[in-house]
Amino acid sequence: MFTILVWSIFGLIVGTLAKLIHPGEEPVGCVYTIGIGIIGSLIGGVLSWVLGSGRSPLHYSGFFMSVIGGVVACAIFRWYSLKTSSSGPRSFFNGKRLK
16 A cells, blocks of 8 residues: 555656656646656666666666656657547647648
8 A cells, every 4th residue: 555655656756747847738637647657667667677777677767767757658648649639630749730
C-alpha cells in the first residue's frame, strides 16, 4: 500500500515537471499527470538501460531520467490526442487542423 502511495507522489512530481518542460498545453487532470510521470519513469529506465547505465529495461530510473522519460511520454500523449481529436486530426506543432 505504501509503495502505491510513493509511486503516485513520485509520478505526480515527475509528471508535473515534464508537463512544464514540454511545450504546448495539455488539458489533463491529476490522474493523467500521475500516469505520465510513472510511464515517464519507466521510459527513463529503458533509456538508461539503452545507454548502458541501468540494471534492467523495466527498472525504475533516477529522477533526471524520469523527467526526460516524462517529456517523451507527454510528446507521445500529445501526438495521440491530436491525431484522434473529435474535431479531426491536428498538427503536433501548432495544433491547427490538418487538411
